[in-house]
Amino acid sequence: MARKSFMYAVLEAVQHEMRQDKDMIWIFELTPPVASTPGKPVINLEKEFGRKRVVNTGIDENWMASCVLGAGLAGSKAVTYIPYQGNCMCFQVIQNHAGKLRHMSGGGASMPVVFLLEMTGQTPGFAGQHSDYEIDTYYAHIAGVKTVVPSTPTDAKGMMAAAIQDPNPVCYLYAGGLRELIEEVPDNQYTTPLDKAAVRTTGGDITIVGSGGGMPEVLKATAVLQKQGMKVETIDLRCLKPMDTETLVKSVRKTKRLLTVDQSYYTLCPGAEVIARVAENVTGARYKRVAFPDAPPPASPEMFLWMRPNAEHVVGAARKLVG
Amino acid sequence: MARKSFMYAVLEAVQHEMRQDKDMIWIFELTPPVASTPGKPVINLEKEFGRKRVVNTGIDENWMASCVLGAGLAGSKAVTYIPYQGNCMCFQVIQNHAGKLRHMSGGGASMPVVFLLEMTGQTPGFAGQHSDYEIDTYYAHIAGVKTVVPSTPTDAKGMMAAAIQDPNPVCYLYAGGLRELIEEVPDNQYTTPLDKAAVRTTGGDITIVGSGGGMPEVLKATAVLQKQGMKVETIDLRCLKPMDTETLVKSVRKTKRLLTVDQSYYTLCPGAEVIARVAENVTGARYKRVAFPDAPPPASPEMFLWMRPNAEHVVGAARKLVG
């Protein structure tokens, strides 16, 4: 047990698997697989495993994703870290090939691969392409890949270990805004399921469902609301595909109020799916969504910070729903 | 007025606009812009406007979409017909450039362009990549482009005319399964709004919402249900982004029952957004979704036809919801 950042936790899981499996590869671009944390050895996959297994080449994210897919088809475990700028450059090959090859081959294709898709850190000032948060929906709609979006270093490690061990292709979304999160994370290798939501707090007044980069603000809002006496059941979705309908439905059956929070654009944000699944199964509940408007993120911090969902927005929306 | 196929109707709209505007271009790949219908002249854009304005090159759908975008930025109206096989090859440039350039430029960028994105005809036997129906969600989640999916030749013409005249980039989804639809379509140029759903039948028992390639089966089911005495309000979504919340909410306020029908994969299908929007605004309604399972379409007609939503499925689901 030691305090670890999100990426340290991820690389620890990867390092463990790469030591177990001498064939496993890692493809990166501009983010070298290097992480450090006080009191623990620096992890440097490139140095440890050499440039035959761990390599970067040029700016071609489609190649990166295709490379790990081809490695998987050849029987090797493989992971690629796609930088956020290129996280849609590789969309087609994941959607049309990774997602379909097992089914199209009648089960023959082997694809023990992980696409670690970095999302932007939603940094104010970066604008449009460098501060959006939208790929959760794109990747969650694909059939045949599992799509997850951990929100804590502990989940990050357990879900990366699970993703590598899973014989299915996994889109592992990494919300860059969580880069600075640090918490105690076990040193041993462990797995966290790729199909279960996490109930972060329990309560009977309202269900709040968030995921990924939005979770810190959701938890902040939860604390504020709890202090104000509201009994909040806060759920971290974690797995977008397959989605854990049971946990969601069970909660809203109890609370009859569902608030979803997304950093993704409103239209067809993961919260829409959450609401639809619940609405198909629960009657008489009330619903509300907090999400990024259907607008690209502007550079100006004044505009951007006003548009991006935060704890205050969540508190306000929860009050409207419960009040 | 004459009987016209979907594509004849579309090309008629395009031909009219290209005659008006000598700068306008059309980029195609393997589908030459040619259509005919009995008693009307053959439309052949390549012949009529020449290969400086109407051209095909190689298999590079990213170039096609980028080309019309660049033409738009240079001040020319432009349309490209992307074949279904390549309808995600051009995803990134539409998502990250067409969708964001106006906002990122503070309104400066000019993009009077249309991406005519063909969808597969969902032909049994074609399998996976050649019979899926999934891009509606991908394109509808993008901010900054309008995404529409007409379902009749009449709407096809009016919405193509509107899309070309619209100064915003428009993703015009063309469900290949509608290829054989033929109906009377006016000869003059007219426009159909890009933000309005169409109420196809009115009734107070249930609201059924479908779109694009699924509409013929939805209408078939509506007729069956009506014969059985059910008062069905059937809505053709037509516009995925922006979505016509008002029409949807108004209808479900009345019927208190909403059934959505999608050919797209269940998770995050357009119906999820429809339900979420309604659920945010209407209390006490009941909801159900019919959609393609979260599985790639298999080749075998036995498997595929069982999985693809059809009129019988819609009738069954409607009965469950109303009964």
Place this chain on the structure above:
Amino acid sequence: MTQTQSTEAARAPAKNDSIHSESRRTFMKLAAGAGAAVSVTSKLAWANGEIGFWAKDLPSDKLTEMFNTIVRIRWYERTCVDKMITDPKYRGYNHFYPGQEAVAVGVCAALNNKGPFNELDLVYSTHRPSGHAIAKGADLKKMAAEYEFRATGLNGGYAGEMHISDKSCGFIGADGMIGPGHVIATGSAFAFRARGSKQVSVVFGGDGTYATPHFHGALNNAALLQLPFIYVLENNLYHQYAHYSYSCPMKDIASAAKTYGIAGVVVDGQDVFQVYNAAKTAVDRARAGEGPTLIEAKTYRYYNHWGAPGAKPGQLGAFGYDPLAISSFRPEREVRAWMARDPVDICRDTLITWGVFDRAKADAIEAAAKKEAIEAFEWADKQPFCKPEDGLKNVFVEGAVPARQFG
């Protein structure tokens, strides 16, 4: 065969493959010199001398097997064409390969197609996969059943023609998209290099693949990392109904190899032995860690892009206007000219010239191939249809996804 690259080096043929070469070479020279082979030379493409003419050093049974594979492909396809145009119950749609058989067979003959999966060379194929699949070793019966979407088909009816695959012989499979497979194939090559395996990764693709962005991604990264990767570009002059000059600014697509500093070869795709020579050189290079090769095989397809419009039962090739072509179409004279350099004829006549077998033996092989093909399609017709609910399986390794179509 034009070498656009100077990295080409004569390498000694592998031991088990070198046999009888001396006598064959001598005969070849005699025949050519005496004009004795005049009646067949017009159908024979001659190598650049004898250097690097690996095919000539192959044992007779291997050469015979190459001919056998060519005619098995030919008759599988012809039987399928006939079925398509005569049997209204046939549900398959197909992209036919006849005319190009020498490419698939010449390349796959240089690969390792048997053994445990982690020793097999891998082949990535296209929307026109029959030839590649058969040359790699897929079973005709199971293929025919798959083309008819039967539960006992090669891929349980999930694949159809455009996505057939067979891991047991390293046939990673067909892919309906143009471009991505090439890049994915470099990933297998990367995995081989990473794990120190001697396997090679081969992708087939048409002239249509040149214009895809993927062409650059595949070759550039394979070159940078010196991957054991072979790009076999079958230039049959057309992608769908467009001549390749619509999408490619140069005559020889292989010349693009120069930019990447890799070996690029143009080869006569109608002559299986020329193709074999180029493939063997490329495979040796790849196994030796010397990087990728781009092989452009000039070839032609006797049928149209898709299905069998213009074909007649019992007759090879399709002629006349294809209604799908709409605005452009290839000239019939061009089809006939290419058919005059038929890969079956060239292979048969070469092997007769080399004394590997006589015409009677060749005819017997072909008759057996025809019979096998007919039986395969007959077998397929008797196979069970798929169970509808199986469509929910094989999405993930485990279990099945829920049905959603019923609401």
Place this chain on the structure above:
Amino acid sequence: MTQTQSTEAARAPAKNDSIHSESRRTFMKLAAGAGAAVSVTSKLAWANGEIGFWAKDLPSDKLTEMFNTIVRIRWYERTCVDKMITDPKYRGYNHFYPGQEAVAVGVCAALNNKGPFNELDLVYSTHRPSGHAIAKGADLKKMAAEYEFRATGLNGGYAGEMHISDKSCGFIGADGMIGPGHVIATGSAFAFRARGSKQVSVVFGGDGTYATPHFHGALNNAALLQLPFIYVLENNLYHQYAHYSYSCPMKDIASAAKTYGIAGVVVDGQDVFQVYNAAKTAVDRARAGEGPTLIEAKTYRYYNHWGAPGAKPGQLGAFGYDPLAISSFRPEREVRAWMARDPVDICRDTLITWGVFDRAKADAIEAAAKKEAIEAFEWADKQPFCKPEDGLKNVFVEGAVPARQFG
């Protein structure tokens, strides 16, 4: 300047640009012959003789303006660097251009940057846009305000550095992505050809763009359609912290032009006149309907990829280890060697040698440029911040989208 293509043809300079050329050429020869210019020759890159040396035929005010633009870029950037490292309230992040000024200025000097939009040549830029924007004609004040996200900035605060654009001078704008802009730029070229306009479309891109799939798509289609398109590849040796040899198998990226059968040119990116010569040739070719050109300018950036780590106030360039580099970093000696061939010095010394102005005049121009830059950033600091709710505008031409963040 290496011509990798033989399509190069000497073309007469445009009328309004030819002046004083005879006397300058004579002086040049004298100076060179007499060794009078010895003290500056080490900083001067000489043309391949006088043929095609269009820059030398330019009127003095145009040459002076080129120097002026170079120093305006230099001081805009230096002022911005200083602000970034000394003013804790400065909110911009930047990718600095110093070292590469001659490329932007040499290219844009050959373009049409004024007039109605449908006569302007268009420029597509990158994540490192300041130089391109200023060379094309964008206003320094508005740029500075945009870099600080002010409502009166060039793009109303929506863009920031990485997406600035200015339609009024044909600056289509910066783009934060590597690759797509190149392909989009060919679309503008296509539109020009379609409407019979003489405009040309120019894209700037780094050595990093070579490996993108888009490189192939842009050049192949531009070649096939003979588009009026110019790809200016600024090879500053690094993409982020990786040397370009990690992503490119050849020394001269311009040699890739050969594959496409288009003109490819390597040019000394530190000498604005060499760049101008190559650009003018390419522009003439494009306007004449003779197709695209790939210009590779060998150049260098004095700062690190992003921000100003290692920079000191008032001092040009950044040295030392960049913490963002993590696993690799460029040698300091390399930075210093390139700084010894500074584009400002080369331009100034050349024009003094040509007798266009004297050192005092040059110093005055530079001082004015510095003043303008300082005033621009001062002006920017006084500009109003954006109204939060304006973020909902400019999604579509009309209206605003609904707020959704409040539930």
